[in-house]
Amino acid sequence: MKLLVNYSRGRGRKPIIAQAVRDTGVLINVERAVIDSSEGEALIDVPDEQCALVRDVMTGLGATVRILDHGIHHNDSECVDCGACVSICPREVFSFDKEWKLVCTENKCVLCGKCIEACPHRALSLPV
C-alpha cells in the first residue's frame, strides 16, 4: 500500500520517516521524496497489513498522511493506445497486451506524474 506523507520541517526538523521505522519496526520503502528546508513530501510503500499502524504513528509525529488506493488514472476513452507513455515511466507501469491495447498496471505506479505530460491525448491524470 502506498502512503503520501506531507510534513512541515519548521520546528525541530524531526526525522519523521526514520522515527516511524524505529517506532513501528516496519521497513518503509521510500519511492519518491521532495524535501526542502521548510517541508517535505514523501511517497512511501509499506505492507498492506501495517499500513494503518504506520499512518497512525506518522500522524502522531505531526505529518499528514493519505493512503493512496490508486495509481495514475488512465482514461480509456481518451487513450488511443499509442504507447507514448511506455518508455517515459520509470516503473514500467504501461505495457501492451496481445492486441496492442495499452495495459496500465496501477499498483506499480509511484505517482511521479512523468507520463501525464507525455500523453498526447491527456488520457493520464493523478487520482483525486
Added chain:
Amino acid sequence: MHKTIEQIHERIRDGNARVVTAEEMPAIVAELGEKGALKEVDVVTTGTFGAMCSSGAFLNFGHAEPPIRMERIWLNNVEAYGGLAAVDTYIGATQESDTLQQEYGGAHVIEDLVAGKSVELRASSRGTDCYPRRTIETELLLENLNQAIMCNPRNAYQRYNAATNTTDRTLHTYMGVLMPGTGNVSFSGAGVLNPISNDPQLRLIGSGVPIFLCGAQGMIVGEGTQHSPGAGFGTLMVTGNLKEMSQDYLRAATMTGYGVTLNVGLGVPLPVLDLDVVRATAVRDEDISVDILDYGVPGRSRPTVRTATYAELRSGIVEINGEEVRTSSLSSFRKAREVARELKSWVEAGKVRLTLPTRPIDAQKTNKAMHQTTPGPRVLDIMSRPVITIREDEEITAAAKKLLKGETNHLPVVNRENKLVGIVTTFDISKAVANPGKGNLVRDIMKKKVITATPDESVDLAVRRLEQNNISALPVIDKEHHVIAILTAMDLGKCFGGRWLK
C-alpha cells in the same frame, strides 16, 4: 501470371475475393509461396494511425446577410486562413488557439466538428461594396457547412526516423518527450501495415486511388509535400469528406512543449495483380529499418545513433551502446490494425471500387533542403571582442578590478594554456566578499561548468541556450577551447539594430 483489376472486381462482386491485411500477408506468402499467394489473395489492405501534422480541412460557411468577405477568421479562437475569399477557409491542424495555446488547436476544432460539437466562428473584414459586412460571430455545427473537405498535404509517411536524446536535459519534440542521456527512444509509423511500405515502387498508389481516411472513403490526390521516395520517405496528399468521418479514426493530440497535431487513420487497399505486388506486400516489420536520430542536435542533419527495424522498435527495447533503452511508439498499432481491418470489410462488401492510379506518383525523387539566400545572423556577427579573461591562479581582487575596468559582468577563466576552465561573474565576486573563506584565488570561486557558444553557430541556438540555462552570457570558444569572444544579452540587441546585415 497476373490478374487484372476487372478480374478482382468480379471476384469481389461474386463474394469470392480473398482480402487480407498487410499484417497477414507475409505468413500467407511464406506458406503458399509467391505464386500460390498471387492465386489466393486478391486485395491487401494497409493501415496507419498516427500524428500527421500536415493536415487540415477546407470549410465553406455559406453567405451571411448582409454578406461578408472574411479576411481574418477564427474557429474557437484558432485562426484559420483568410486568403480564399468570401466564406471559404482552410483550418490547419497545428494552428494553436489564441487563448489556450497548445491545449487546443486546429486539430481540436476539426475533431469537435466531427464529434458533432458546435464551433464558434468569428470573422472580420474591411467591408466592400459587394460585401458590406465587417464582422460576424456565429455558432456552427458540421451539418451547417456547405462543404467540409479534409485535404492533408503530407500524410502517410512511408516510414519515419526514430528519435533519442543524448543531451543532459529533457527535450519536448514532435517525437514526444525525449529523456536525457539516451533515456528513451520514440518512433512512429505502422511498419508492416504502412501503405507506402507495401508499395514502395508506387505502382498501385497514385492519384485517384480510393482510400480509408478517418473513417470516410477518401482519395489520394497525388504525391505529398516533402515526398522523398528515393530516400525511402514517400508521402501522400489525400482528401476526404469530413462529414463522413468518425472520431474513432481522427483525434487531436498535443505533444507537450511542442504543439498541436492530428492523429489520422489512413489505409490504402492494394489489388494483388502480379508477383511484384505479392513480393512488395510480403514486407515484414523486420524488413523495414529506420535511423534512430539524436534530437539533442538542434540542426537539420541530426547524427544517427544506430539503425533499427520496426520489429526491434516494437519489441519495447533497443540496445544503444551496450545499454537497453526502452522505446515508445507515437502511433497506435492497434488503431492501424483497426483501419486495415475496417478497410478489408469495406472491400469485401464491395463498398470500395478499386482503381489503378489515374496518374502515377514519382517513385524516385528525393527531397531538397531549403534554398537559403540569407544565412541569418551567426554568433560571430554579433559577439563582442576582444574579450577580457582572467587566469585561474589570479587573486579574486584582480578579477574584481578587471570586471570594473572592463565594464562587464562576466569574466571567462583560463588556464596556463589559455584554455577555458571556468567563469566568474560580479555575483560570484560579491558572494566571495560577503562570505569569505573559500580561498583567495579565482579558481576557488569560479563556476567550472561553463555554457559556451561557437562562432559559426546560429544566434538562435545561442539564444535558446541562454534561456534554458537562465544566464546572460556565453564565452565563444574555438575548437581548441580558447576563448575568442563573449556573447552577452547586450549583443543580441545588435540583431534588432540590423548591424549584422553588413
